[in-house]
Amino acid sequence: MKTIKSAEKKTYKRDRELTESVMNIIDNVRENGDSALIEYARKFDNVDVDSIRVSEEEVRSAYDKVDSETLEAIRFAESQIRFFAEKQRECLKDLTVQSKVPGLELGHRMIPIERVGCYVPAGRHPLPSSALMGIVTAKVAGVKEVIACSPAFSGFGTIHPAVLVAMDIAGADEIYCTGGAQAVAAMAYGTESIKKVHLIAGPGNKFVTEAKRQVLGDVGIDSLAGPSEVLVLADKTANPTFVAIDLLAQAEHDPNAKPMLVCTDRETIDKSLAELERLLPTLETKDVAGKSWQDNGQVYLADDMDEAIAITNELAPEHLEVQADSEREIAARLHNYGSLFVGHYAPVAFGDFVSGTNHTLPTMETAKYSNGVWVGTFIKTGFHQFVSEEGCINLSKHCMRFAEVEGLYGHRDSVRLRVEK
Template sequence: MKVIKAAERKTYQRDSELIRTVADIMDRVKTEGDAALLSYAERFDHVQLPGVRVSPETVKAAYDKVDPETVEAIRFAAGQIRYFAEQQKTCLKDLHIQSKVEGLEVGHRMIPVDRCGCYVPAGRHPLPSSALMGIVTAKVAGVKSVAACSPAVQSYGTIHPAVLVAMDIAGADEIYCMGGAQAIAAYAYGTESVGKVDLIVGPGNRFVTEAKRQVLGDVGIDSLAGPSEVLIIADHTANPTFVAIDILAQAEHDPNAKLVLVGTDEAMIRASMDEVERLLDTIPTKDVASVSWHDNGQVYLVDDLEEAAILADEVAPEHLEVQVDPTVEREVAAKLHHYGSLFVGHYAPVALGDFVSGPNHTLPTMSTARYSSGVWVGTFIKTAFHQFVSREGCMNLAQPCMHFAEVEGLYAHRDSVRLRLEE
């Protein structure tokens, strides 16, 4: 393997100042409730809110501020996400079986959480797609109450209209104008207006991620998200322009985005790198994308696609593209095991998954794809076990159970079985 371009710096750091800042914000929300949320909205978002909860009238008015083509695109994407989530749910089934031991029936039930909170980040541009990914999937899973929140946009004095429309189309039961670590605290511990949730999902900046880390245990979370990532496996058949623009599509997310190109053909690699520089001048997001590419871009030349697959599994990226000879692309895909979402083919940019293909775009980052999954229907569903035991079943299980209890020094456990036998 030959390193053609190395990253200049790490893309994510957790420092003591961040930890303390988030802890202070969360303590204030616990103590002051809504007043803290409104104060932080004024401080960070530069808006004075009448209240935290967004009224139905505000949501309805948002439709008049969004062009019809955008509304239709949101409806289309919601349909795609809903269809995929519904098909995923068919894989999750209750189980109830007769054990090999007579008198014992065992199984499990798939039970949705009662209440979840979906976080929708706000940055330089609105992110209605993130609203759809969390809310639609939660509703399909059967969550009884789905709350959604996003920070205020100063020019509107509330959540961006496109995001409000997406939240409404997705089916949010409650909408709150709040963001940052304070929103995570409100979800986790509740305020006068915000009911406590059981599970928090959705990406956010490093303050949101740190807040989710700190509330984990008091409430469930989907994952701890880092900067956006893409790894592209490409061979001699790859189109350098396609490779380059897909790198820039991730680079424009964040100056800290992680960008990796793994190629088997040096001429294609060099052409792709040249295209990155050329295309940078064509996109309005050049200021962000150029920093990300120059600081964090990594480029490797490998001997073959087998080595490329091994390297990709070591990186375990959020997004993994395979731009290789179509006659072997499925074979290569089968060798890949660690990724958040896989995009196979010369015409499969990550952008399709970000918005309209259907699978969720809230994905594991920072190599956590080695052991975790993106948001899906199962994120919102618990698997609760059960056992139905008759007198005969208790007798059939008694001896090995009592022996285990004695080995582990748990004598009341033993006697909970023994006394039943004696009765």
């Protein structure tokens, strides 16, 4: 392997200042509730609101502010996400089975979490796709109450209309105009307006991520996400223009985004980098994309495809594209990624918006042991056993021995007294 370009800085840094800042926000929300959220809306979002709850009338009026083409795109994406989520849900089944021990029946149930909070970030542009990814998936899972939180968008005094429409189409039961660490605190602990949720899902900036870290345990979370990532795995058959634009497409997310290329052919690398330099000035997002590529871009020349696959599995990217010959065979050997895009015509953009797979995915190599948001994120599996008198007798000998070895004599006697009876 030869490193052609390495990252110049670490893309995610958690420091004492961030930790303490978020801790203070959480404490303020826990103590002062809605008034703290209104205060932070004024401080961080430059809006004055009397209530953080978005009314049905505000949601209805948002439809008039969204053009028909955007509305059509939102409805299309919602149907795609719902279709795939429903197919995932079909895979999750209750189980009841007769044990090999007579008189013992074992099983589990798929139980939807009762109340979930979906966070929808707002940066330089509105993110209706993030609203769909969280809310639709939770509703398909069977969650009874899904609330959505998002900060006010500049120029509107409330959540961006496209995001509000997406939240409504997705099926949000309650919508609140609040964002950042304060929104996470509100969902985790409740305020006068917001009833505490059981799990918080959705991406966000470093303040949101740190807040999710701090409330974990008092409430469940989907994951702790870092800056977005893409890795393009390529060989000599890859189109350099496709490689270049896909790296830039990821780079434009954020100055801390991480675009990576692993390729077995030096000529393809050189042509792709030349294309990247040609295409970068044409992007409206060139300042962000250029900064991300300069600081965080990585390029590796692998000796062969076996080494390229090994490098890729070690880097465990959030998004993984395969632009190579025999792409399906290669894909079968990849196992550390958040979402896989196979083929020369499969850019990450499809997964971000309309293919139907979720775009809230593991980053920072956590794909080695975790997955992105899916229907199962919002479902817990409860185990059960039905034990008859016969089953009690058949299990008793070995159970009582374990209890004695571990010094749990009440456990032993809870069985003994039943058997002696």
